[in-house]
Amino acid sequence: MQILIADDSVLLREGLALILAEGGHEVIGMVEDGDALVGRALASRPDLVISDIRMPPSHTDEGLQAAMRIRADWPDAPILLLSQYVVLSYATDLLSSGTGAIGYLLKDRVSDIDTFLDAVDRVAAGGMVLDPEVVAQVMRRGRRDDPVATLTPREREVLELMAEGHTNAGIAKRLFVTEGAVEKHTQRIFAKLGLSADADVHRRVAAVLTLLG
CATH class of the missing domain: 3.40.50.2300 (Response regulator)
Known part of the structure; x- marks a missing residue:
């Protein structure tokens, strides 16, 4: 390139x-x-x-x-x-x-x-x-009314790896789970963070922005 x-x-x-x-x-x-x-x-x-x-x-x-x-x-x-x-x-x-x-x-x-x-x-x-x-550094800090706090430990792991840029396939490989399982976790993350499906919004970026707060 x-x-x-x-x-x-x-x-x-x-x-x-x-x-x-x-x-x-x-x-x-x-x-x-x-x-x-x-x-x-x-x-x-x-x-x-x-x-x-x-x-x-x-x-x-x-x-x-x-x-x-x-x-x-x-x-x-x-x-x-x-x-x-x-x-x-x-x-x-x-x-x-x-x-x-x-x-x-x-x-x-x-x-x-x-x-x-x-x-x-x-x-x-x-x-x-x-x-x-x-x-x-983001995960170590504490915030009041943090929406990320509603995530399960596994969902937090998925969100962290998402923030690092890994695809669902890459996340599945690192966590030793199936891509289908990662997709389910991803959809739950979006739901808990209030990120509804919208063609004009890149939900992975929006989720990471929520993480950064």
Whole structure:
């Protein structure tokens, strides 16, 4: 697939490009700031955009803001954001910007090449991937009137794996159950979270947004 990379670190850009090339992908461009990312992404419409969240000039959330601007004009843009630290609001803002093809990984995860390339493939295919540490932090916190608290332990496991981007087949394999069982758990999760069937709503994303709170 064709991939656009955005990061102000030459070392990281080149490292990502090497990993992606070895994975059989083509890097069609590398930029180092949010404005350049928006322009290049909308002009070339790559199969995937990979961007650091913190870029010049303020090194706060320029990459995230660029992603939001891209999705304002291209709602289905497949975007994988990388971050040095877990910031839950980043994940929430990113997921709220579209219906799928979204990823948020810690930079440390890139060193696990197989996991990183798997995330690349899943996001480019229209899936959703959240770093396991993001999901773990969400599950550790306590919230009043938390709708997730109504889920059974097994349903919480399914929702956590859903948030990490696993398909029903992948969840079934990890939990040693059938895909049919996972589908039943998924439907119960949607029902308990008040997510009725709607062609205009990506319920898996909506469920994860509820988890993020």
